[in-house]
Amino acid sequence: MEQRARPVKILHIVGRMNRGGVETWLMNLLRTVDRQSWQMDFLVGDPTPADYDEEIRQRGARIFHCPVGNPFLYLFRLNQILRTNGPYDVIHSHVHHFSGITLSVASIAGIPVRVAHSHCDSKYLDSQAGFLRRAYLGLMKKLIDRYATVGLAVSEEAASALANDNHRRLEWQIRHCGINLSDYATPANRTETRRRWGIPGSALVIGHVGNFHFAKNHSFILQVAKEIFLRQPDSRLVLVGDGALRGTIQEMATAGGFADMVIFTGSRSDVPQLLNMMDVFLFPSLYEGLGLVVVEAQAAGLPIVIADSVPRETEVVTDLFAWMSLSQTPEDWAEKCLQMVDRKDQLIHPSPREILEESSFNIATNWLELDRFYTGQTA
Numbered sequence: 001m002e003q004r005a006r007p008v009k010i011l012h013i014v015g016r017m018n019r020g021g022v023e024t025w026l027m028n029l030l031r032t033v034d035r036q037s038w039q040m041d042f043l044v045g046d047p048t049p050a051d052y053d054e055e056i057r058q059r060g061a062r063i064f065h066c067p068v069g070n071p072f073l074y075l076f077r078l079n080q081i082l083r084t085n086g087p088y089d090v091i092h093s094h095v096h097h098f099s100g101i102t103l104s105v106a107s108i109a110g111i112p113v114r115v116a117h118s119h120c121d122s123k124y125l126d127s128q129a130g131f132l133r134r135a136y137l138g139l140m141k142k143l144i145d146r147y148a149t150v151g152l153a154v155s156e157e158a159a160s161a162l163a164n165d166n167h168r169r170l171e172w173q174i175r176h177c178g179i180n181l182s183d184y185a186t187p188a189n190r191t192e193t194r195r196r197w198g199i200p201g202s203a204l205v206i207g208h209v210g211n212f213h214f215a216k217n218h219s220f221i222l223q224v225a226k227e228i229f230l231r232q233p234d235s236r237l238v239l240v241g242d243g244a245l246r247g248t249i250q251e252m253a254t255a256g257g258f259a260d261m262v263i264f265t266g267s268r269s270d271v272p273q274l275l276n277m278m279d280v281f282l283f284p285s286l287y288e289g290l291g292l293v294v295v296e297a298q299a300a301g302l303p304i305v306i307a308d309s310v311p312r313e314t315e316v317v318t319d320l321f322a323w324m325s326l327s328q329t330p331e332d333w334a335e336k337c338l339q340m341v342d343r344k345d346q347l348i349h350p351s352p353r354e355i356l357e358e359s360s361f362n363i364a365t366n367w368l369e370l371d372r373f374y375t376g377q378t379a
Contacts, residue, residue, distance in 0.1 A: 004036065004037060007035065007036060007037055007038050007039040008037065008038050008089045008090060008371070008374050008375060009039045009041075009087070009088045009089045010041070010088065010090040010091075010092055011041050011042070011064075011086075011090070012026055012040060012041070012042050012043070012092045012093075012094060013042075013043045013091065013092070013093040013099075014026070014042060014044055014045075014094050015044065015045050015046055015095060016044050017042060017044060017050040017051065017052040017053055017056060017063070018050045018051045018052070018267065019267045019268070019269070021119065021177070021289075021290075021291075021292045021293065022094050022119045023052060024292075025177040025179075025292065026040075026042075026094075027052055027056075028178065028179060028363045029363065029367050029370075030056065030059055030061060031059070031180065032363050032367055033367050035060065037371060038367075038371070038374075039060075039061075040061045041061055041062045041064065041085070041088075042056060042061060042062070042063050043065075043078070044063060044065060044066070045067060045095070046067070046068075047065040051267060062085070064081045064085065066078050066081060068098070071101070074101070075105055078102065078105050079108070079109060082105065082106065082109040082111065086109070086111070087110075087111075088111050089112065089113060090113040090115065090374045091103065091106040091111050091113070091114050091115065092115040092117060093106075093116055093117065094117050096118065096119070096120060096161075096162065097122075097137055097140040097141070097144075097162065099116045099117075099140070099144050099148070099162075100147070101140070103116060103143065103144060103148050104147050106147070107147045113149055113150065113373070114149045114150070115148065115149070115151075115152060115374075116148035116150070116151050116152070116162065116170070117152045117153070118151075118152070118154070118161055118162045118172075118289065119153075119154050119158060119290070120161065120287075120288070120289035121155070121157035121158050121160075121161050121289050121311075123157070123160065123161050123287075124286070126161070141162060141165070142164055144162055144164070144170070145163075145164035145168060145169050145170045146169065148170050150173075150373050151163075151170045151172040151173065152172070152173055152175050152373070153172050153173070153174055153175070153289075154174070154175070154176060154177055154289045154290035154292075155288075155289055155290045155311035156174060156311070157288075157289065158289040158290065158311075159174065161289075174313075175370070176359075176360040176361050176366070177290070177292055177361070177366065178360070178361050178362050178363035178364070178366030179292065179295055179296055179356075179361055179363055180363050181299055181353050181357055181363070181364070183272040183299075184272055184296075184300055184353050187276050187300075188272065188273035190276055190277050193273050193274065193276065193277040197238070197263055197265070197277075199236050199238075199263070199277070200234060202234065203234045203236050204228070204232050204235040204236070204279050204341060205237075205238055205277060205278045206224075206225055206235065206236070206238070206278070206279070206280055206282050206337060207240070207274070207275065207277075207280070207281050207302070208237075208238070208239050208240065208241075208281070208282050208283065209241060209271055209274070209275070209293045209297075210240075210241050210283075210285075210293060211242060211267075212241060212242065212243030212245035212249060213243055213244070213245065214245070214286070215285055215286050216241075216285055216286075217284045217285055217307075217326075218239070218245065218249045219252060220284045220326070220333075221237070221282055222237075222256065223330035224282060224284070224330045224334050224337065225258070225282075225334075226256055226258060226330070227334035228334045228337060228338065229258055229261055231338065232338070235261065236261055236262070236263060237262045237263065238263045238265065238277075238278060239262065239264050239265065240265045240266075240267075240268055240271060240274055241265075241266075241267060242266050242267040246264065250262075250264060271296065272296070272299075275296060275297055275300035275302060278300075278302055279344065280302065280305060280337045280340050280341050280344075281294070281297040281302040281305070282333075283297075283304060283305070283306040283307065283310060284305075284306070284307045284324070284326060284333065285309060285310050286307075286309060287309055287310075288310045288311060289311075290313060290314060291311065291314050292314075294306065294314040295314060295356065295361045297320075298316055298317045298320055299352060299353050301320070301352050302320065303341065303343070303344055304321050304322065304340075305322045305324060305336050305337050305340060306323055306324065307324060307325070307326050308325055316352075316355060316356055316359050316361065317352040317355050317356070320352065322336050322339075322340050324336060
């Protein structure tokens with residue numbers, strides 16, 4: 001890339017920089033990017049301290065707080081932040097429908113590149129909305145369509161969730177988020193990681209990574225795990241993540257009589273090491289924008305049993321995948337998990353990381369492509 005007179009100045013708008021798919025991708029960008037090319041800042045709607053805040057500041061980026069409560073106060077504060085800390089070349093908004101507001105303000109502030117980025121498929125939830133909520137969603141889609149200069153989405157499903165249905169101006173483009181493959185270059189000590197979590201070396205470990213949210217379908221994960229426990233009593237289920245439904249799922253495990261076989265790790269910074277100690281990755285989401293953690297599971301070489309409601313774009317190392325319908329029983333899912341583990345030696349590609357390095361999920365090339373959007377070098 002050519003040496004620039006100054007870096008492109010970018011403001012990413014997010015809810016909060018806790019560990020999650022979008023936030024981890026943004027941190028991978030911050031860790032990878034050439035700082036002579038980009039200057040990244042973050043505007044968050046939740047002022048509560050978050051997992052990545054300290055690292056963000058250590059890497060020279062700034063965090064601005066703009067609480068989402070009073071909408072008029074939010075508009076005033078956002079405009080003030082843009083004018084006081086700019087001029088920004090790019091506003092990159094990751095707040096789904098609310099991007100209609102953020103990009104409108106960015107347009108008024110004269111920011112030339114305004115990116116609406118859809119990371120989730122919200123169509124199911126949107127279909128359940130009441131009259132006022134539907135009116136709000138329709139207005140936000142129109143504002144995004146009018147004020148965004150670039151529309152990016154992680155999948156076709158995610159794009160359709162924000163696309164304006166009538167008189168569409170904005171052309172949405174599918175661009176995958178990448179992962180840092182160097183995290184998987186040297187496998188962690190599987191035995192030592194299991195020892196730290198009190199898991200026997202010989203145990204079958206079913207794993208899942210995802211915040212405890214309705215869409216992740218943790219209750220179904222427990223049902224599948226229960227069937228596996230009946231077949232292999234020395235098995236363990238490892239659930240990585242946190243969220244509002246964690247307590248409910250813990251209560252379900254206790255009520256089911258297998259709480260001692262389920263490990264709740266909470267939010268973790270060592271996901272590559274945790275994936276390395278698993279035998280099979282279970283991902284029965286009701287819906288997903290993409291499911292970036294599935295790409296991470298492939299980098300770790302894990303067999304993956306996954307719902308066909310997840311976008312197929314996640315499949316890169318084909319031999320690792322078993323696609324299942326959520327209409328199939330937990331027993332069917334359990335049997336498939338055990339089959340994939342039995343065939344693990346045949347399923348694992350000699351180097352899944354090498355395949356991913358050549359894919360659109362490599363953060364090293366991901367940011368270069370994004371740079372072309374920021375600088376107007378690609379449509």
